[in-house]
Amino acid sequence: MKSKRLRLHLTGIVQGVGFRPHIYRLGTDMRLSGFVCNRPDGVSIEIEGREKDLDLFVKKVRSTLPAQVIVKTFTYEEITLSDNPDARSTFEIRESPIEGSRELTIGADTATCPACLAEMNDPADRRFGYPFINCTDCGPRLTIVNDLPYDRQRTAMAPFPLCRKCQFEYDDPKSRRFHAEATACPKCGPQLNLCNAQGVTISDVNPLHLTRKLLKEGNIIALKGLGGFHLAVAADNPEAVIRLRKRKRRDGKPFAIMVKDLADAEKLAHINKTEKELLLAPARPIVLLEKRNNRNLSSAIAPGLTHYGIMLPYTPLHHLLFTEEIKVLVMTSANFSDEPICIDNREALRRLEKIADYFLLHNRDIVVRLDDSVATVINNQAQLLRRSRGYVPQSLQLKKQAPNVLALGGHLKSSLCLTKEDKALFSPHIGDLETPQARDFFHENIYLLEKITASRPKIIACDMHPDYYSSKAAKKLSEKTIIKVQHHHAHIASCMADNQISGPVLGMAMDGTGYGMDGHIWGGEFLYVEEKSFTRLGQLNYFPLPGGEKAIREPWRTGLSLLQKADPAGWLKKARNLQCAPESFSDQDLSLMLKQSVNNPLTSSLGRFFDGVAAILGFSQAIFYEGQAAIELEALATKYRQLNKTPTVAMLPWTITEEVRPESKSYCQLNLFPMVEKLAELSLEGQPRIALAALFHDSLISALMTTAEKLCARYNLDRVVLSGGCFQNRRLLQGCRQWPENNDKNNQTMTIYSHHQVPTNDGGLALGQALIAAHQMAAKSKRVS
Numbered sequence: 001m002k003s004k005r006l007r008l009h010l011t012g013i014v015q016g017v018g019f020r021p022h023i024y025r026l027g028t029d030m031r032l033s034g035f036v037c038n039r040p041d042g043v044s045i046e047i048e049g050r051e052k053d054l055d056l057f058v059k060k061v062r063s064t065l066p067a068q069v070i071v072k073t074f075t076y077e078e079i080t081l082s083d084n085p086d087a088r089s090t091f092e093i094r095e096s097p098i099e100g101s102r103e104l105t106i107g108a109d110t111a112t113c114p115a116c117l118a119e120m121n122d123p124a125d126r127r128f129g130y131p132f133i134n135c136t137d138c139g140p141r142l143t144i145v146n147d148l149p150y151d152r153q154r155t156a157m158a159p160f161p162l163c164r165k166c167q168f169e170y171d172d173p174k175s176r177r178f179h180a181e182a183t184a185c186p187k188c189g190p191q192l193n194l195c196n197a198q199g200v201t202i203s204d205v206n207p208l209h210l211t212r213k214l215l216k217e218g219n220i221i222a223l224k225g226l227g228g229f230h231l232a233v234a235a236d237n238p239e240a241v242i243r244l245r246k247r248k249r250r251d252g253k254p255f256a257i258m259v260k261d262l263a264d265a266e267k268l269a270h271i272n273k274t275e276k277e278l279l280l281a282p283a284r285p286i287v288l289l290e291k292r293n294n295r296n297l298s299s300a301i302a303p304g305l306t307h308y309g310i311m312l313p314y315t316p317l318h319h320l321l322f323t324e325e326i327k328v329l330v331m332t333s334a335n336f337s338d339e340p341i342c343i344d345n346r347e348a349l350r351r352l353e354k355i356a357d358y359f360l361l362h363n364r365d366i367v368v369r370l371d372d373s374v375a376t377v378i379n380n381q382a383q384l385l386r387r388s389r390g391y392v393p394q395s396l397q398l399k400k401q402a403p404n405v406l407a408l409g410g411h412l413k414s415s416l417c418l419t420k421e422d423k424a425l426f427s428p429h430i431g432d433l434e435t436p437q438a439r440d441f442f443h444e445n446i447y448l449l450e451k452i453t454a455s456r457p458k459i460i461a462c463d464m465h466p467d468y469y470s471s472k473a474a475k476k477l478s479e480k481t482i483i484k485v486q487h488h489h490a491h492i493a494s495c496m497a498d499n500q501i502s503g504p505v506l507g508m509a510m511d512g513t514g515y516g517m518d519g520h521i522w523g524g525e526f527l528y529v530e531e532k533s534f535t536r537l538g539q540l541n542y543f544p545l546p547g548g549e550k551a552i553r554e555p556w557r558t559g560l561s562l563l564q565k566a567d568p569a570g571w572l573k574k575a576r577n578l579q580c581a582p583e584s585f586s587d588q589d590l591s592l593m594l595k596q597s598v599n600n601p602l603t604s605s606l607g608r609f610f611d612g613v614a615a616i617l618g619f620s621q622a623i624f625y626e627g628q629a630a631i632e633l634e635a636l637a638t639k640y641r642q643l644n645k646t647p648t649v650a651m652l653p654w655t656i657t658e659e660v661r662p663e664s665k666s667y668c669q670l671n672l673f674p675m676v677e678k679l680a681e682l683s684l685e686g687q688p689r690i691a692l693a694a695l696f697h698d699s700l701i702s703a704l705m706t707t708a709e710k711l712c713a714r715y716n717l718d719r720v721v722l723s724g725g726c727f728q729n730r731r732l733l734q735g736c737r738q739w740p741e742n743n744d745k746n747n748q749t750m751t752i753y754s755h756h757q758v759p760t761n762d763g764g765l766a767l768g769q770a771l772i773a774a775h776q777m778a779a780k781s782k783r784v785s
Helices: 019-029 051-063 114-120 164-171 207-216 238-248 262-268 273-280 316-321 345-351 436-453 469-476 487-498 556-566 571-577 587-595 606-616 628-642 673-684 689-715 730-742 762-784
Strands: 003-013 033-039 042-050 070-079 091-093 192-196 221-224 229-234 256-259 286-291 307-311 328-333 358-362 374-378 381-386 396-407 417-426 459-463 481-485 505-515 521-529 534-540 655-661 664-671 719-723 751-753
Touching (some): 003 051, 019 033, 019 042, 019 051, 019 091, 042 051, 051 070, 114 316, 192 207, 207 221, 207 316, 221 345, 229 238, 238 328, 256 262, 262 273, 262 307, 273 286, 273 374, 374 730, 396 487, 396 762, 417 436, 417 762, 436 469, 459 762, 469 481, 481 762, 487 505, 487 521, 487 534, 487 719, 487 762, 505 606, 505 689, 521 606, 521 664, 521 689, 534 689, 556 571, 556 587, 556 606, 556 673, 571 587, 606 628, 628 689, 628 730, 655 689, 673 689, 689 730, 719 730, 730 751
Parallel strands (some): 033 091, 221 358, 256 307, 286 374, 396 459, 459 481, 505 719, 534 664, 719 751
Antiparallel strands (some): 003 042, 003 070, 033 042, 221 229, 229 328, 286 307, 374 381, 396 417, 505 521, 521 534, 655 664
């Protein structure tokens, strides 16, 4: 039968995930000739043989992909037969060309696979106890990449030439390490090094053995991991956990914990099937899990909360740290608050010298800084709250082709997004842009996105807020078209893209802060949303924030404002009886604070409303991290649910006022101040605050969804999209999502959408900005043409 030759080209996540070795084995097993190689824009295959064998080869390529491969496009064409006799008798993996149009092809870093763990724990294996074991199915990817295509010479493994045995495995198509770019062994690969706080190496000891001993003694260890350093302490040592809090200046904010295995995780938390799958996923995120009554762990790990943030080991080094005596470790990012995670040995010794007692280092560079991802499960669906290690640089498939746009996100929980063709690519989690170090990391991520996509977008999208660092940075990117996007419009567009839906929809954007079109602070919004535009259809009634940003850190200020709006005549007496304000402030001081016109901005923010209610119900007058009061209020409501109790009051009161405005035929003002008045009354009567916290959540859900029903009916909408940081509150999100099935009074069908792959908080904002900018530019092009 006559021979023919095909050229195949595949794009997607096809580099660094065992795809070339898979194709090599397939070609050699079928006795075909040709080659496979990485290219900047994907993987190229040329294959020669009989027609029926080539047809079978193509079918097998489509149907037998390695687990981590994600193919975006697959094309093939017939080409001229090779005139080289040698090339027509062999199949090979060729060296990758450097030049060419670049397609995102690199995979995410993944947890150590079972086969590597078995070898690491086998005393007869040459990699026994080796903390850098990996293969084509697991290990570092993005964190070690200097450039694409993904080949060893362009990674942090370039300084480690392979020994004879590793080179044999690397060249052997039957080996799991065939062209595994990060492969190594104790003879030729990276090594551990233990130092004291002064950076002096502790010699003549096994670094791992001594580290375990130091952890058991209560020391704080700075541990160099996959995408950065962690700070580790024994989770069952209260003094060590409190000492870490003090040194890291992390008052109140919960720590993540790492446990030895799933069985130990189940001793600490209730874990359902979906949560178990998430814990064991190759990405190994931190998963928020409901606590069990366990008295062995320090109460300082997640004070006042009902959930732990738990992750399983994801590097060989993590697995080696755990023993029968060490089963749970606090594992928190190695930095001071608002600073990015450390990645360099010298940087860590300098920045962490006043936090860590010892440093467990290694000599493999971390090229790309990646914090741990965070996820939760609500209504049996996984929801990412922080998209970073294990998920970056995986792209999100878009419903339509989009122009090349770089979106710069917001100010808090910052993350960037770059759209290219029909996909959106996210940067690693950056965090809050409060410090010079965080802002440097912000610019590192612009460079990273442009490098791995080989693109320099001409369109920049940013938030409308003039004082956000990201908005100021946009202005400095010369020769770019800058599109400013309203904060809450971006939230809803982000969730629409996450669910692959188009407008129009009713968007409910509920968060802490967003610059409004009228100059006020928005955050409790009902929006008619299409991709390129929106109309505000409703809002929470405005209330003042006494002291401006001070009110965010001191929720009692917002509590006073809500009491004053609810009861203009009696608010001060109620505030004193509820002990809502510091005693150091006189009655006159408090009255003047609420009356002043300076530094007393108006807001419709549901996030700030949560803060105020928490203050009225007796929470601490100052908070140590963003959203703390609201998170603790949710925790109280959750504890009440766990007791299976029914609130003694059916529902707190609220009202909706409808009016006609030029931009809308029906505009709804949701007045929650009667709710505040009743809560204060019930609290003064002695009702337990745990019951009032639950009652507030239930009443709020009713108020929000009744408003949504009314607006859907007025504007003939049947899809409601939920976005914004307030929907990290699982009780609020569950209640809103379940509302249609629990309250179908008028047979009105509403479909509720929320986030899954993209954070509902400001970490997902850049996706919405990018898509809005893309649609606005497309609409502009149509008008011009």
